[in-house]
Amino acid sequence: MLSREQLIAQIKQKRSFLCVGLDPDLDKIPEFLKGYPDPIFEFNKRIIDATKDLCVAYKPNSAFYEAYGIKGLQSLISTSKYLPADTLNIIDAKRGDIGNTSDKYAKAFFDDSDSGMDFDAITITPYMGNDSVTPYLKYDGKWVIILALTSSVGSKDFQYSEVDGGFLYETVIKKSNTWAGADRIMYVVGATKSTEFTNIRAHAPDNFLLVPGVGAQGGSLEDVCKYGMTKDCGLLVNSSRGITYAANGPDFADAARAEALKLQQQMEQELALAGII
Amino acid sequence: MLSREQLIAQIKQKRSFLCVGLDPDLDKIPEFLKGYPDPIFEFNKRIIDATKDLCVAYKPNSAFYEAYGIKGLQSLISTSKYLPADTLNIIDAKRGDIGNTSDKYAKAFFDDSDSGMDFDAITITPYMGNDSVTPYLKYDGKWVIILALTSSVGSKDFQYSEVDGGFLYETVIKKSNTWAGADRIMYVVGATKSTEFTNIRAHAPDNFLLVPGVGAQGGSLEDVCKYGMTKDCGLLVNSSRGITYAANGPDFADAARAEALKLQQQMEQELALAGII
Numbered sequence: 001m002l003s004r005e006q007l008i009a010q011i012k013q014k015r016s017f018l019c020v021g022l023d024p025d026l027d028k029i030p031e032f033l034k035g036y037p038d039p040i041f042e043f044n045k046r047i048i049d050a051t052k053d054l055c056v057a058y059k060p061n062s063a064f065y066e067a068y069g070i071k072g073l074q075s076l077i078s079t080s081k082y083l084p085a086d087t088l089n090i091i092d093a094k095r096g097d098i099g100n101t102s103d104k105y106a107k108a109f110f111d112d113s114d115s116g117m118d119f120d121a122i123t124i125t126p127y128m129g130n131d132s133v134t135p136y137l138k139y140d141g142k143w144v145i146i147l148a149l150t151s152s153v154g155s156k157d158f159q160y161s162e163v164d165g166g167f168l169y170e171t172v173i174k175k176s177n178t179w180a181g182a183d184r185i186m187y188v189v190g191a192t193k194s195t196e197f198t199n200i201r202a203h204a205p206d207n208f209l210l211v212p213g214v215g216a217q218g219g220s221l222e223d224v225c226k227y228g229m230t231k232d233c234g235l236l237v238n239s240s241r242g243i244t245y246a247a248n249g250p251d252f253a254d255a256a257r258a259e260a261l262k263l264q265q266q267m268e269q270e271l272a273l274a275g276i277i
Numbered sequence: 278m279l280s281r282e283q284l285i286a287q288i289k290q291k292r293s294f295l296c297v298g299l300d301p302d303l304d305k306i307p308e309f310l311k312g313y314p315d316p317i318f319e320f321n322k323r324i325i326d327a328t329k330d331l332c333v334a335y336k337p338n339s340a341f342y343e344a345y346g347i348k349g350l351q352s353l354i355s356t357s358k359y360l361p362a363d364t365l366n367i368i369d370a371k372r373g374d375i376g377n378t379s380d381k382y383a384k385a386f387f388d389d390s391d392s393g394m395d396f397d398a399i400t401i402t403p404y405m406g407n408d409s410v411t412p413y414l415k416y417d418g419k420w421v422i423i424l425a426l427t428s429s430v431g432s433k434d435f436q437y438s439e440v441d442g443g444f445l446y447e448t449v450i451k452k453s454n455t456w457a458g459a460d461r462i463m464y465v466v467g468a469t470k471s472t473e474f475t476n477i478r479a480h481a482p483d484n485f486l487l488v489p490g491v492g493a494q495g496g497s498l499e500d501v502c503k504y505g506m507t508k509d510c511g512l513l514v515n516s517s518r519g520i521t522y523a524a525n526g527p528d529f530a531d532a533a534r535a536e537a538l539k540l541q542q543q544m545e546q547e548l549a550l551a552g553i554i
Contacts, residue, residue, distance in 0.1 A: 063372075067392065070354070077346065105343065108340065129431025132429070154410075171438055
């Protein structure tokens with residue numbers, strides 16, 4: 001578990017605000033791993049070992065594990081146990097349901113007594129409002145990362161609806177930001193819309209933003225920093241496929257490290273430019 | 278798998294549009310079941326046996342299984358395999374993510390080759406728009422049930438935002454209703470807001486509505502039917518706790534049946550009143 005202060009300290013120490021997305025796909029992982037009892041965990045383990053000094057967060061996407069049923073869940077549990085103690089470990093689950101159901105999802109991902117999983121943070125979809133978020137906040141020190149503006153095509157359908165003279169995603173930030181402080185709430189903000197950061201920062205000046213769209217999805221790190229960075233950094237920039245599938249031979253972990261290192265070096269520059277390190 | 282025509286035929290034959298929610302909780306199920314290797318499945322099995330002639334749909338809520346980790350997922354898989362072929366079997370998962378992730382969730386719940394689960398329908402949260410819905414529609418004959426208006430306190434936060442001279446939930450229906458026909462898309466509509474049905478029917482005249490709020494959450498079946506019923510019925514009314522926790526002794530399945538029967542009899546009256554049977 002990382003508090004806001006600890007997260008900021010990690011960013012300064014590692015000179016990085018990189019989040020590595022762990023979205024494994026049996027069709028894409030190196031052939032030699034398939035002989036292991038749990039190929040997905042073996043894949044993740046090697047990616048984690050190769051990148052943990054270069055990133056401050058990991059983000060397994062639940063769907064990629066759920067698709068494999070019991071075996072997939074076992075891989076996710078093993079991965080969650082293997083994640084370092086000094087990274088922010090996010091389950092990208094995009095859950096969102098009424099209070100008594102959110103209680104159960106919170107138990108699944110935040111309380112390892114029955115589920116075996118103890119993540120630090122969870123991504124949440126805001127459509128059902130307050131009671132779909134607050135159950136997670138009952139867990140001391142855990143984070144909720146609320147979808148605000150996403151980088152997908154479908155973001156145009158509802159997130160840009162005009163509400164109160166602004167966009168729906170602004171209403172989502174304005175309202176949800178009253179439910180807890182910037183030490184408990186982050187927002188998902190799509191990096192392909194860099195010019196929107198200014199707008200978002202008007203409503204969420206201090207919150208960390210989880211930016212999923214750099215790398216395979218095509219956002220620019222420079223723009224993200226220009227518009228989204230705060231004096232505490234305030235950014236976690238994710239790369240999944242760009243790192244984990246940099247190569248698919250026996251050298252895949254080295255290739256992943258090389259890609260992570262490139263991003264870390266760019267991030268170090270940005271942090272220095274902003275006077276944070 | 279049930280097509281729209283088959284669902285309507287089932288409703289007429291069983292004289293019921295009842296959906297039984299399967300949200301098991303180890304703290305609430307009868308003591309004697311706890312000696313079985315899979316108490317949750319044993320509980321569900323008995324509920325299903327006791328109610329299957331009285332309902333046309335079952336709806337396990339994924340969170341209640343996920344909370345128990347591997348054991349919970351095993352209970353959900355066993356339950357999914359046990360669900361009758363002549364009911365619409367809905368996984369209440371409220372997923373919602375970008376296209377490549379939704380592909381994985383669709384595989385998890387609609388394709389039993391790896392996951393062991395083959396549900397007929399899934400509940401989806403619409404915040405991320407089109408590409409968070411369409412991947413499920415690639416599965417022939419499967420249904421997507423989109424959250425429109427929910428019965429929770431938090432529904433006021435965003436669903437009632439004013440958009441285009443109406444409410445956000447109306448925009449959700451209007452737009453998503455163009456992505457597929459009423460043979461593939463249903464909507465979740467909270468029953469505590471019966472007067473809103475008229476409004477919803479203006480945008481979704483033919484779609485089935487899944488109404489979660491009757492019973493423990495307090496909606497009125499009469500109002501739901503008055504405002505929401507179509508010539509094809511067009512309603513699935515859910516009851517979870519009101520049925521499954523009607524008693525918690527050895528007679529729990531009989532008590533569940535008695536509660537389901539009460540609802541079925543009220544539904545039969547409503548169907549007759551509307552001239553559907």
